[in-house]
Amino acid sequence: MKIEESFRVSLLVDFYKNLLTQKQRKIITDFIDNNISISELAQIYNTSRQAINDLIKRTIKVLEGYEEKLNLLHKFEMIREKVKKSLEILDSKETNSSNEIKKELNSVLEIM
Amino acid sequence: MKIEESFRVSLLVDFYKNLLTQKQRKIITDFIDNNISISELAQIYNTSRQAINDLIKRTIKVLEGYEEKLNLLHKFEMIREKVKKSLEILDSKETNSSNEIKKELNSVLEIM
Known part of the structure; x- marks a missing residue:
């Protein structure tokens, strides 16, 4: 992920985190704000890199969906x-x- | 509904209307912003006053739920x-x- 995209996602998480599920919120925060890699997250959550990657992509889509609807950021x-x-x-x-x-x-x- | 509550709901609708269903958005806007009464809405939508009343209450609960989570208003x-x-x-x-x-x-x- 490019630095600009990472920065934008971080802002979106700040805004809309309370609309995410607990799992989405935890993993996107670990990935974006705490700089934990996808490999490390896969180990922590005892799952595949692909599963973590999918969850992160889905979560970003959810966040962008809220911003598209609300335009508040x-x-x-x-x-x-x-x-x-x-x-x-x-x-x-x-x-x-x-x-x-x-x-x-x-x-x-x-x-x- | 008291005037202060109506004003607050109007602001919540302004903020979060795009997160409502089309039906919720239409009826809450008619009720709050266009001053259409529950009886009139029941006629327009060919349903009971109770059904309209329930929908409005549910919609306000949804709006307050978003504000509780996001605190943006x-x-x-x-x-x-x-x-x-x-x-x-x-x-x-x-x-x-x-x-x-x-x-x-x-x-x-x-x-x-």
Whole structure:
């Protein structure tokens, strides 16, 4: 898996993990976030590499299906981008209110 | 249904409507957003008021289930609140950069 795809799947897991089954969630997290290889996962779960590979592919399909329907990861990314832009503007020009606004906008970023 | 509950369900429908079945989506939208009564819906769908009532209750339970798992409506509401607060601060103190920031933050509100 390419690094960009891995990063996207990691974000999708963050968003939709509670809609996965326990097994899907555990294995995709081990694979994506904990960098456990398919071979190692096959050993841990006492199954074939093919079975782990299939489960990971199915799980990614489920995650992409939720994003296709809800589009929430995309919306959150747009929000994050715009808020970051706002913060950049604030950084570039000193104003009296800038600290207040920064506090607000930083707390927005913490939510996401 | 109380007005506050109706408002909340309307927001949940906005968020998660694509995870509902076509029938659930159609009837909950007619009921909540188009203000069609249960009696009228029973006539339209040639069924009992009880059946419509049950479907609406089940649909709300499904929506609340998604929100319980994903918590995204809650997060978006927090974001909206904080962004509005930022805009209030900007309104209260004139600065050179305020127009730029307002444009950014207003576009954040449009996404949501």
